[in-house]
Amino acid sequence: MVLASGYDALEGKNNGFSSISSLPMVKGSLEYNGVRVPFSLCRCFGTATAVEPSTSDGLTVQGIIANDWTILNESENDWKSHAAAIAQSIHLIKKRLQWKKLVVRLDMLSAELNKPDLWNDPVHGGKVSREHGSLMGKMKGVLAFEQELLEHIDMIKLAREENDAELEWESVKALLNMRRISKEKELEALLAGEQDPCSCYIEVQAGAGGTESMDWAAMVMQMYKMWAQQRGYRITVVDEMPGEIAGIKRATIKVDGEYAFGYAKAEVGVHRLVRISPFDSNRRRHTSFAAVAVIPILGDGSSRVRINESDLRIERFRAGGPGGQHANTTESAVRIVHIPTGVTATCQNERSQHQNKASAMAVLQCRLDQLEMARQAQMNAQHTKSLTDITWGSQIRSYVLHPYRMVKDLRTNYEVSDPDSVLEGDLDGFIMSYLSASLDKDDNP
Amino acid sequence: MRVSFIIGYGVPKFSILLRPHGSCYLCRPMCSSSTSALTTSQKPRTSLFLRPPTHSATLSDLQKWQNWAKNLASSVGSTFVDLDNGPDSTLLRRELKWLVEDVTEDGSISAEQQRNIRLRVSLEELYKLWKQRIEERRPFQYIVGCEHWRDLVLCVEEGVLIPRPETEKLVDLVADVVSDNQGLREGLWADMGTGTGAIAIGIGMILRSYGRIIATDLSPLAVGVATFNVQRHGLQDVIEIRQGSWFEPLKDVEGKLAGIVSNPPYIPSDHISGLQAEVGRHEPKMALDGGVNGMNDLLHLCKGAASMLKPGGFLAFETNGEKQCKHLVEYMETNAGGIFCDVNLVPDFAGVHRFVTAFHK
Ligand SMILES: C[S@@+](CC[C@H](N)C(=O)[O-])C[C@H]1O[C@@H](n2cnc3c(N)ncnc32)[C@H](O)[C@@H]1O
Numbered sequence: 022m023v024l025a026s027g028y029d030a031l032e033g034k035n036n037g038f039s040s041i042s043s044l045p046m047v048k049g050s051l052e053y054n055g056v057r058v059p060f061s062l063c064r065c066f067g068t069a070t071a072v073e074p075s076t077s078d079g080l081t082v083q084g085i086i087a088n089d090w091t092i093l094n095e096s097e098n099d100w101k102s103h104a105a106a107i108a109q110s111i112h113l114i115k116k117r118l119q120w121k122k123l124v125v126r127l128d129m130l131s132a133e134l135n136k137p138d139l140w141n142d143p144v145h146g147g148k149v150s151r152e153h154g155s156l157m158g159k160m161k162g163v164l165a166f167e168q169e170l171l172e173h174i175d176m177i178k179l180a181r182e183e184n185d186a187e188l189e190w191e192s193v194k195a196l197l198n199m200r201r202i203s204k205e206k207e208l209e210a211l212l213a214g215e216q217d218p219c220s221c222y223i224e225v226q227a228g229a230g231g232t233e234s235m236d237w238a239a240m241v242m243q244m245y246k247m248w249a250q251q252r253g254y255r256i257t258v259v260d261e262m263p264g265e266i267a268g269i270k271r272a273t274i275k276v277d278g279e280y281a282f283g284y285a286k287a288e289v290g291v292h293r294l295v296r297i298s299p300f301d302s303n304r305r306r307h308t309s310f311a312a313v314a315v316i317p318i319l320g321d322g323s324s325r326v327r328i329n330e331s332d333l334r335i336e337r338f339r340a341g342g343p344g345g346q347h348a349n350t351t352e353s354a355v356r357i358v359h360i361p362t363g364v365t366a367t368c369q370n371e372r373s374q375h376q377n378k379a380s381a382m383a384v385l386q387c388r389l390d391q392l393e394m395a396r397q398a399q400m401n402a403q404h405t406k407s408l409t410d411i412t413w414g415s416q417i418r419s420y421v422l423h424p425y426r427m428v429k430d431l432r433t434n435y436e437v438s439d440p441d442s443v444l445e446g447d448l449d450g451f452i453m454s455y456l457s458a459s460l461d462k463d464d465n466p
Numbered sequence: 467m468r469v470s471f472i473i474g475y476g477v478p479k480f481s482i483l484l485r486p487h488g489s490c491y492l493c494r495p496m497c498s499s500s501t502s503a504l505t506t507s508q509k510p511r512t513s514l515f516l517r518p519p520t521h522s523a524t525l526s527d528l529q530k531w532q533n534w535a536k537n538l539a540s541s542v543g544s545t546f547v548d549l550d551n552g553p554d555s556t557l558l559r560r561e562l563k564w565l566v567e568d569v570t571e572d573g574s575i576s577a578e579q580q581r582n583i584r585l586r587v588s589l590e591e592l593y594k595l596w597k598q599r600i601e602e603r604r605p606f607q608y609i610v611g612c613e614h615w616r617d618l619v620l621c622v623e624e625g626v627l628i629p630r631p632e633t634e635k636l637v638d639l640v641a642d643v644v645s646d647n648q649g650l651r652e653g654l655w656a657d658m659g660t661g662t663g664a665i666a667i668g669i670g671m672i673l674r675s676y677g678r679i680i681a682t683d684l685s686p687l688a689v690g691v692a693t694f695n696v697q698r699h700g701l702q703d704v705i706e707i708r709q710g711s712w713f714e715p716l717k718d719v720e721g722k723l724a725g726i727v728s729n730p731p732y733i734p735s736d737h738i739s740g741l742q743a744e745v746g747r748h749e750p751k752m753a754l755d756g757g758v759n760g761m762n763d764l765l766h767l768c769k770g771a772a773s774m775l776k777p778g779g780f781l782a783f784e785t786n787g788e789k790q791c792k793h794l795v796e797y798m799e800t801n802a803g804g805i806f807c808d809v810n811l812v813p814d815f816a817g818v819h820r821f822v823t824a825f826h827k
Contacts, residue, residue, distance in 0.1 A: 263556055336816070336817070337814070337815035337816045342742075343818070344814070345632050345784065345785075345818075345820065346731070346732060346745070346754050347733060348630070348742055348745065349628060349742060349749070350631075351606050352557055353631045355815065372614030373613075373616055373617070373634070376616075376617060
């Protein structure tokens with residue numbers, strides 16, 4: 022508040038409509054939403070992070086929320102109701118974007134960008150400037166939205182003062198439109214992570230318990246295939262180790278498409294099934310487990326782990342016998358072991374050994390990238406959350422087919438009483454509720 | 467389409483390369499072996515995946531076939547494995563998936579498709595083919611008429627050896643030596659006993675516009691298939707196919723070769739009768755039988771290589787395994803008159819000592 026007026030005084034303006042790019046250069050540091058924002062940001066990259074937007078009479082988004090205006094149905098054309106709904110959305114979006122951390126991180130990146138020797142290491146320089154650009158884009162987007170809300174409020178006030186019914190009507194309509202858009206933005210903000218837009222691998226591994234669990238693992242894999250298909254993603258089976266009697270011991274699929282990782286990461290963990298076993302002649306109830314891992318496929322722009330050819334051991338599963346001209350086989354599965362880390366990748370679904378090797382290398386690369394991200398996240402406390410995303414995780418969901426029918430997420434308590442629909446890929450409810458639950462926690466700023 | 471044997475010869479670059487020997491080299495491959503086979507041959511059978519989808523079947527008929535075929539595959543269990551290290555049902559089911567991939571237009575049979583599915587072979591043919599696969603143990607690659615090898619799809623048919631996954635690594639070995647050796651990269655290479663043309667094409671993809679390759683085979687069938695594959699990969703400017711026995715068709719390039727690569731027949735004669743059914747009953751003996759201890763052709767090639775390679779030239783052979791490797795290494799190091807150096811034993815991805823490489827001093 023104080024700062025906003027300070028800025029107005031500096032610019033000699035008092036309309037609160039100043040555009041984001043025309044910010045002044047001021048040295049020092051400012052307090053914004055309780056966060057200290059260094060002015061270097063403005064100085065170097067001309068952004069508005071330092072200044073909380075407000076209306077001409079000093080109303081801010083926080084102020085609107087504090088006013089506690091009743092939020093009515095969209096169809097009620099009440100500007101205060103619209104404004105309150107939008108303000109709440111903005112608040113939620115900021116929370117989902119982890120606003121405080123975002124500001125701190127941007128500050129850090131800006132400081133990096135200002136170092137004269139940044140581009141001595143072009144890979145690092147590229148990484149810093151890419152991340153800076155992406156975070157800045159997110160921040161600007163929210164601030165512009167905030168600004169727009171306040172402008173419309175100013176307009177409405179102005180229209181009232183001047184008895185301009187048409188202008189008022191236009192502005193209320195604009196608010197209604199913003200209110201609708203803000204719902205989409207809330208969803209977008211759920212997938213604001215750096216790797217969220219990536220394609221990914223989904224791996225399913227059967228738990229202990231033999232055929233029971235292998236059958237369950239196959240059901241889980243099928244569930245993801247159907248989910249991915251419904252979302253319009255392209256699926257390729259990379260590796261599939263069938264069980265002796267039924268199901269799979271493990272399988273890896275590649276899911277290609279925008280935000281595949283952002284959504285699928287919500288599925289990491291152990292999935293538990295309770296049912297009457299189709300493999301048990303005594304028709305007893307069985308509990309089976311399958312573990313799910315999700316690995317992002319980083320884009321070309323990202324810096325990826327450099328793999329030393331000499332650190333690899335490439336193995337082919339051998340049927341026995343002397344091989345070579347003696348044997349005719351279409352089996353050409355390849356396993357690659359990264360010796361220093363022990364990380365392995367297998368591919369057996371391609372038709373040539375060479376292609377299997379190439380696919381396995383791609384999986385290995387992503388695993389090592391993920392490991393490296395985990396390592397960096399550990400060093401970089403503000404990203405610790407992603408640590409839990411990358412391990413196989415603990416039990417996250419329970420699918421009960423008997424004696425009652427229900428699927429329940431243990432993290433969010435989200436539940437559905439129709440397991441069939443879930444097993445046919447209807448997972449978005451679970452995914453969205455998990456994503457919002459993990460980002461909307463109260464300890465998030 | 468008629469595939470002729472001389473596609474490589476009309477190419478100016480090649481002629482320039484070999485011109486010192488006048489024009490007689492042009493006809494040598496033609497004269498060196500049964501000419502009649504050459505002129506009457508050798509249009510390879512068209513691989514399934516290259517045929518036009520002129521047949522069709524209803525979805526339910528096709529699914530019926532697929533279920534029948536799956537059951538047949540499952541009924542095999544591990545009997546072939548126990549019998550002669552043949553395929554098990556998991557592998558056969560995967561082959562079935564690939565067969566579907568090759569005969570349908572969009573690579574799979576799914577309920578979302580229209581009721582009539584277009585096919586590259588008739589439904590009766592599909593029944594016949596899968597019966598052959600299981601009952602006669604006809605190799606899958608002969609059934610579909612192709613083998614996926616490295617990043618290539620090579621056409622193959624009866625009478626021509628199906629390239630093995632092990633052999634892919636021979637190409638990697640060449641890629642390694644040419645990567646930091648311009649002389650080798652831009653030189654003339656020979657793939658002796660080329661079969662489908664696999665090794666030559668693999669190397670051709672690496673040398674591309676730099677070097678040249680002559681690929682030879684004694685079998686007219688192999689020459690036909692290799693010629694077709696070379697054309698299909700657009701490498702007719704890089705690879706020349708010649709027919710004849712080992713070095714015989716290469717007299718004009720004696721002492722000029724930058725590299726010799728070969729996967730000659732190396733199975734000891736008395737192993738032939740006990741081979742896996744897919745191999746013993748269906749693949750050409752001429753491509754497999756290496757004489758009493760399997761070393762006849764390897765040793766012949768090794769001896770010949772001494773005079774064919776230019777100084778600094780590279781040599782890579784595939785063998786039957788450790789025993790033959792050691793034998794060959796010993797020969798090169800002690801009996802070859804000190805012509806070879808850097809003799810090396812290289813394992814395949816299954817850990818079997820499979821390849822011997824060396825340089826001409
Ligand atoms: C084991 S196969 C290898 C084929 C191919 N290079 C591959 O790796 O797939 C051996 C090849 O040598 C050929 N061959 C056998 N005897 C030959 C000879 N005397 N001269 C030239 N080629 C011969 C066979 O026809 C066969 O194509």
